[in-house]
Amino acid sequence: MIEPVLYINIPKLTEKNINDNLINEDKMFVYNEKYVSKKDGCYYSCPWIEHGLVFFHNKIANCCICGHTAGGHTLLRDNYSGQSIDWDRIFKIKEIYRKFHKKGKINKNCIGCPFLKEAKWDNIGNFIDNMYISHWSNCNSKCIYCFSSQHPEKFENKKRYSVLPILKDMFQRGYLSADADISFGGGEPTLLDEFEDIMNFLLDNYFWGIRVHTSGIKYSQAMARAINEIRGYVVVSVDAGSKEVYEKVKQVPMYDMVRENIRKYALQTTFLGRFLISAKYIIIPGINDTKEEIEKWILANKEAGLYTTVLDIEENWYHEHSNNIPKYIFDLVEYAKKRSKKLHTNFELYERLQNVYYNNRGNFFKRLFKRK
Numbered sequence: 001m002i003e004p005v006l007y008i009n010i011p012k013l014t015e016k017n018i019n020d021n022l023i024n025e026d027k028m029f030v031y032n033e034k035y036v037s038k039k040d041g042c043y044y045s046c047p048w049i050e051h052g053l054v055f056f057h058n059k060i061a062n063c064c065i066c067g068h069t070a071g072g073h074t075l076l077r078d079n080y081s082g083q084s085i086d087w088d089r090i091f092k093i094k095e096i097y098r099k100f101h102k103k104g105k106i107n108k109n110c111i112g113c114p115f116l117k118e119a120k121w122d123n124i125g126n127f128i129d130n131m132y133i134s135h136w137s138n139c140n141s142k143c144i145y146c147f148s149s150q151h152p153e154k155f156e157n158k159k160r161y162s163v164l165p166i167l168k169d170m171f172q173r174g175y176l177s178a179d180a181d182i183s184f185g186g187g188e189p190t191l192l193d194e195f196e197d198i199m200n201f202l203l204d205n206y207f208w209g210i211r212v213h214t215s216g217i218k219y220s221q222a223m224a225r226a227i228n229e230i231r232g233y234v235v236v237s238v239d240a241g242s243k244e245v246y247e248k249v250k251q252v253p254m255y256d257m258v259r260e261n262i263r264k265y266a267l268q269t270t271f272l273g274r275f276l277i278s279a280k281y282i283i284i285p286g287i288n289d290t291k292e293e294i295e296k297w298i299l300a301n302k303e304a305g306l307y308t309t310v311l312d313i314e315e316n317w318y319h320e321h322s323n324n325i326p327k328y329i330f331d332l333v334e335y336a337k338k339r340s341k342k343l344h345t346n347f348e349l350y351e352r353l354q355n356v357y358y359n360n361r362g363n364f365f366k367r368l369f370k371r372k
């Protein structure tokens with residue numbers, strides 16, 4: 001039974017109103033000839049501008065991408081804390097993004113984003129097929145690189161709104177595409193009171209592209225169900241191949257528990273393309289940046305029955321060094337890629353390393369990813 005969502009009466013906005021009130025053209029968009037498409041019917045956009053939506057604890061954005069220097073998180077609604085949503089307004093704002101981008105006036109936060117692509121983008125209509133739930137209200141890990149663990153007072157036990165009624169409303173209105181990619185991250189999703197209910201709602205209604213980023217400390221039955229039904233992917237943050245390094249990075253004594261939960265998730269599936277469970281490794285220069293640690297991590301993953309290798313690099317370090325990445329980092333990535341290939345696991349670069357790939361695709365990474 002779908003619960004009704006109560007709406008307060010928000011006057012309908014005209015495009016002029018939106019321009020006046022919600023989109024500050026000069027502050028938010030900048031003309032750049034590089035982004036004026038010369039191809040017929042094409043313009044620069046991304047799947048998130050077209051049909052993406054992210055619930056943050058205090059705003060709604062098109063995307064959760066922020067690995068590039070312009071910052072991402074392009075805004076749809078600021079100061080949001082669970083109020084009823086005027087979907088006409090959301091989709092009109094997206095339309096304004098498109099209108100400016102068609103003229104080469106790009107949202108300032110999108111400049112340099114690897115997802116910004118020239119294409120026809122003709123999959124029109126008011127629907128969401130990329131959604132991210134990022135609450136940032138609590139976590140059971142204390143990763144040394146994470147802003148939330150460095151400033152727990154800003155995050156822990158913060159009052160948060162419930163996303164489930166909004167999802168049900170979107171579903172009822174037909175705004176949530178049946179093949180939508182739906183991700184959780186930002187804080188620890190499994191700690192949310194509504195996490196199991198959201199997962200079961202999505203599974204009961206036949207969604208199949210659900211990705212959950214988790215510390216792996218708490219085992220989730222609903223996540224296990226999603227894996228078992230081959231409709232969910234879990235990305236466990238491990239960043240280590242040994243207890244000693246794990247505890248340096250995570251600052252909690254939970255390595256064995258996390259490894260055990262990874263193994264339990266892996267046992268949920270015999271699906272041959274078992275990339276449904278991954279143990280992500282963020283390279284943190286000075287802490288876990290050795291081939292030996294990466295080797296231990298890859299072998300532990302293999303022993304647990306994982307068939308994927310997911311790698312990234314620490315965000316703060318990346319922003320400081322993005323123009324001057326030392327060769328040994330490239331060597332580590334190449335090493336992980338070669339070992340992944342040898343062990344027949346799927347190899348995936350995450351956000352910052354995707355940016356490195358994007359910025360270096362003419363040289364090093366071209367060699368790394370060329371087909372043999």
Ligand code: SF4
Binds near residue numbers: 045
């Ligand atoms: S920052 Fe990137 S992903 Fe986000 S809306 Fe802009 S182009 Fe899309």
Ligand code: SF4
Binds near residue numbers: 139141148214
């Ligand atoms: S698991 Fe994620 S949210 Fe939790 S401390 Fe680590 S990086 Fe932050």
